Amino acid sequence: xxxxxxxxxxxxxxxxxxxxxxxxxxxxxxxxxxxxxxxxxxxxxxxxxxxxxxxxxxxxxxxxxxxxxxxxxxxxxxxxxxxxxxxxxxxxxxxxxxxxxxxxxxxxxxxxxxxxxxxxxxxxxxxxxxxxxxxxxxxxxxxxxxxxxxxxxxxxxxxxxxxxxxxxxxxxxxxxxxxxxxxxxxxxxxxxxxxxxxxxxxxxxxxxxxxxxxxxxxxxxxxxxxxxxxxxxxxxxxxxxxxxxxxxxxxxxxxxxxxxxxxxxxxxxxxxxx
Amino acid sequence: xxxxxxxxxxxxxxxxxxxxxxxxxxxxxxxxxxxxxxxxxxxxxxxxxxxxxxxxxxxxxxxxxxxxxxxxxxxxxxxxxxxxxxxxxxxxxxxxxxxxxxxxxxxxxxxxxxxxxxxxxxxxxxxxxxxxxxxxxxxxxxxxxxxxxxxxxxxxxxxxxxxxxxxxxxxxxxxxxxxxxxxxxxxxxxxxxxxxxxxxxxxxxxxxxxxxxxxxxxxxxxxxxxxxxxxxxxxxxxxxxxxxxxxxxxxxxxxxxxxxxxxxxxxxxxxxxxxxxxxxxxxxxxxxxxxxxxxxxxxxxxxxxxxxxxxxxxxxxxxxxxxxxxxxxxxxxxxxxxxxxxxxxxxxxxxxxxxxxxxxxxxxxxxxxxxxxxxxxxxxxxxxxxxxxxxxxxxxxxxxxxxxxxxxxxxxxxxxxxxxxxxxxxxxxxxxxxxxxxxxxxxxxxxxxxxxxxxxxxxxxxxxxxxxxxxxxxxxxxxxxxxxxxxxxxxxxxxxxxxxxxxxxxxxxxxxxxxxxxxxxxxxxxxxxxxxxxxxxxxxxxxxxxxx
Numbered sequence: 136x137x138x139x140x141x142x143x144x145x146x147x148x149x150x151x152x153x154x155x156x157x158x159x160x161x162x163x164x165x166x167x168x169x170x171x172x173x174x175x176x177x178x179x180x181x182x183x184x185x186x187x188x189x190x191x192x193x194x195x196x197x198x199x200x201x202x203x204x205x206x207x208x209x210x211x212x213x214x215x216x217x218x219x220x221x222x223x224x225x226x227x228x229x230x231x232x233x234x235x236x237x238x239x240x241x242x243x244x245x246x247x248x249x250x251x252x253x254x255x256x257x258x259x260x261x262x263x264x265x266x267x268x269x270x271x272x273x274x275x276x277x278x279x280x281x282x283x284x285x286x287x288x289x290x291x292x293x294x295x296x297x298x299x300x301x302x303x304x305x306x307x308x309x310x311x312x313x314x315x316x317x318x319x320x321x322x323x324x325x326x327x328x329x330x331x332x333x334x335x336x337x338x339x340x341x342x343x344x345x346x347x348x349x350x351x352x353x354x355x356x357x358x359x360x361x362x363x364x365x366x367x368x369x370x371x372x373x374x375x376x377x378x379x380x381x382x383x384x385x386x387x388x389x390x391x392x393x394x395x396x397x398x399x400x401x402x403x404x405x406x407x408x409x
Numbered sequence: 410x411x412x413x414x415x416x417x418x419x420x421x422x423x424x425x426x427x428x429x430x431x432x433x434x435x436x437x438x439x440x441x442x443x444x445x446x447x448x449x450x451x452x453x454x455x456x457x458x459x460x461x462x463x464x465x466x467x468x469x470x471x472x473x474x475x476x477x478x479x480x481x482x483x484x485x486x487x488x489x490x491x492x493x494x495x496x497x498x499x500x501x502x503x504x505x506x507x508x509x510x511x512x513x514x515x516x517x518x519x520x521x522x523x524x525x526x527x528x529x530x531x532x533x534x535x536x537x538x539x540x541x542x543x544x545x546x547x548x549x550x551x552x553x554x555x556x557x558x559x560x561x562x563x564x565x566x567x568x569x570x571x572x573x574x575x576x577x578x579x580x581x582x583x584x585x586x587x588x589x590x591x592x593x594x595x596x597x598x599x600x601x602x603x604x605x606x607x608x609x610x611x612x613x614x615x616x617x618x619x620x621x622x623x624x625x626x627x628x629x630x631x632x633x634x635x636x637x638x639x640x641x642x643x644x645x646x647x648x649x650x651x652x653x654x655x656x657x658x659x660x661x662x663x664x665x666x667x668x669x670x671x672x673x674x675x676x677x678x679x680x681x682x683x684x685x686x687x688x689x690x691x692x693x694x695x696x697x698x699x700x701x702x703x704x705x706x707x708x709x710x711x712x713x714x715x716x717x718x719x720x721x722x723x724x725x726x727x728x729x730x731x732x733x734x735x736x737x738x739x740x741x742x743x744x745x746x747x748x749x750x751x752x753x754x755x756x757x758x759x760x761x762x763x764x765x766x767x768x769x770x771x772x773x774x775x776x777x778x779x780x781x782x783x784x785x786x787x788x789x790x791x792x793x794x795x796x797x798x799x800x801x802x803x804x805x806x807x808x809x810x811x812x813x814x815x816x817x818x819x820x821x822x823x824x825x826x827x828x829x830x831x832x833x834x835x836x837x838x839x840x841x842x843x844x845x846x847x848x849x850x851x852x853x854x855x856x857x858x859x860x861x862x863x864x865x866x867x868x869x870x871x872x873x874x875x876x877x878x879x880x881x882x883x884x885x886x887x888x889x890x891x892x893x894x895x896x897x898x899x900x901x902x903x904x905x906x907x908x909x910x911x912x913x914x915x916x917x918x919x920x921x922x923x924x925x926x927x928x929x930x931x932x933x934x935x936x937x938x939x940x941x942x943x944x945x946x947x948x949x950x951x952x953x954x955x956x957x
Binding site for chain 2: 300301302304305307308309310311319320323324
């Protein structure tokens with residue numbers, strides 16, 4: 136109910152963002168019913184023009200582009216979303232621990248993260264994935280852990296600023312445990328920068344998966360994912376065919392939608408502050 | 410006398426909540442050459458806004474809407490930016506409240522001094538340098554030939570504030586706007602800056618707008634005083650008359666010296682002692698060589714208020730940290746009702762923590778902005794007494810009543826409260842724990858005078874009702890006089906004098922106490938001159954204690 140009330144007062148941009156996300160979510164949930172063909176079916180010639188049969192034409196193997204976009208929504212959004220959530224859980228918990236406990240805990244965690252960050256992410260991911268194999272689960276865990284190093288840094292920095300506030304000192308003097316301080320005193324005040332970061336990270340994860348797919352270690356063909364589809368069809372650009380722009384546009388569409396919502400949250404949060 | 414500035418029906422609006430709200434509602438200001446006009450009022454009175462408007466400048470999000478600002482025969486309202494730029498800094502200068510925040514830490518003082526005259530093409534750097542030395546000397550800065558070559562962090566707060574006055578003087582302006590120039594300073598430093606400002610405005614015959622919330626300060630400097638409230642003029646008169654015979658109720662309220670003192674039985678009995686600090690020494694580095702506190706002995710009795718007085722850096726807040734366990738002492742112990750408390754916070758039991766609560770200086774940072782009042786006050790109830798649901802809410806209502814706030818405040822966030830109301834909520838939070846001792850760390854220094862008085866009254870009533878003791882940390886001697894039973898004077902980590910207030914305030918004093926007491930501005934317009942005269946006679950150097 137509170138959410139509906141909030142929605143009624145929301146600015147136009149937020150509603151647009153919400154609509155954009157809902158379209159994607161709809162496509163992801165009802166995939167088999169919307170898609171005219173199946174994910175891997177070859178339905179015609181390579182790189183066909185848009186037509187009544189093939190709304191967005193066909194790809195480099197003659198599969199229906201529209202169908203693969205819809206299947207791609209399911210894979211890409213789900214994987215990116217789970218990955219980002221996971222990386223934020225790990226990053227925030229570790230970051231807050233380091234900031235509130237300080238001392239050795241902070242030193243140990245921070246130096247460990249420094250070591251992880253010293254490797255170029257892509258190379259590190261390649262190395263780990265080639266050892267553990269390229270299942271989707273492995274992909275999610277590896278990218279989430281790599282991404283959580285960045286989240287860790289941000290949440291530690293934000294939490295350190297909040298940690299020195301007098302209301303946190305008051306909570307400590309009351310005798311509150313670390314869990315309460317992290318969850319009730321620090322987290323609500325750290326939300327705005329973390330939410331903004333979430334919007335960004337969510338998009339970076341798409342691109343990272345695409346990069347991995349390009350090197351053959353990401354989502355394995357024939358499974359459709361947007362990043363991979365851009366890469367597979369990239370060659371078409373030289374012939375003046377627009378096919379690769381569709382998955383690219385889909386990524387942009389979702390990204391813009393997510394960020395509009397994030398902006399709206401930030402607006403609400405900053406309104407509370409001053 | 411010739412008129413240098415006249416603002417007629419000055420109106421200024423600020424943009425908030427999607428609309429323009431009036432901040433200054435048609436105030437007339439007149440300033441003659443060489444005259445010092447005091448603008449006084451509480452926060453939100455629009456005094457700083459008026460000060461800035463005299464150079465046709467407003468802060469971001471504000472605009473001047475009328476009617477006219479005439480400076481030396483020129484209309485500034487609606488004048489183009491290029492023209493205003495030539496006047497600002499050369500003919501009208503500004504001295505901000507926080508010198509530490511206004512100087513660029515990366516450049517030497519003299520370079521920043523020379524910026525305005527060189528930029529405006531009035532002098533070249535060498536000339537500016539020579540003039541700087543002269544002005545530094547007039548402002549009684551030590552070592553005037555060389556002090557300009559220091560960086561801002563290498564001089565003390567009072568010296569920095571004077572260096573800023575020197576900067577404003579660089580182009581020998583017609584008007585200087587002083588925006589609370591001494592508010593952030595200790596009393597013993599404040600008096601030096603006041604003396605310097607008074608001297609230099611007289612010597613150069615500069616007109617000045619002196620903005621402050623402290624009537625006693627403005628009485629020393631100003632020829633004429635305007636009392637402002639909610640962007641409107643309350644009363645205007647020359648300084649002596651306004652102090653001797655204020656016409657408006659509001660001015661009288663500002664003038665009224667705080668009289669909260671009451672008589673208590675101050676006999677010394679051992680069984681009443683609730684907190685006993687014995688031989689405490691402490692340092693932040695953990696080394697014996699840089700002690701912040703040295704051999705502190707302090708007793709607090711039930712139902713009494715002990716005021717801990719000292720300037721910034723004297724270690725008074727550190728002592729509070731030792732008592733609460735945030736900083737375990739190197740030596741000595743904190744004894745509560747005959748039993749020694751574990752030195753570190755994490756070894757104390759919940760019951761021990763309950764007994765001593767804190768109230769902070771800044772209610773803004775002492776309350777979590779994301780917690781409603783229900784949570785702020787209710788949490789200690791749940792935490793210490795296990796209260797839940799309706800029982801807890803009822804107790805919160807009781808506490809709200811005790812701090813004189815309406816019941817509906819239970820669902821408000823801190824940002825929906827005023828500064829004084831926030832401080833009341835902080836008081837309620839500490840009362841919720843039913844403590845024996847409340848440590849108040851400058852609880853009124855961030856508040857307006859009248860609001861602060863309300864808080865002090867409330868604290869006193871609560872003490873009478875609940876027999877709670879206060880350790881009252883402050884640098885404001887007026888507050889001490891108003892509320893305390895006993896006084897402890899601290900200087901550089903040591904206690905120099907302590908005892909019942911009456912005895913400490915009566916001579917003979919320790920010489921530092923003497924200096925401190927004589928530095929508190931009084932309402933008498935001749936006070937500053939008298940004190941300086943007296944000190945000259947006795948040969949007391951003001952810097953001695955603070956610097957050595």
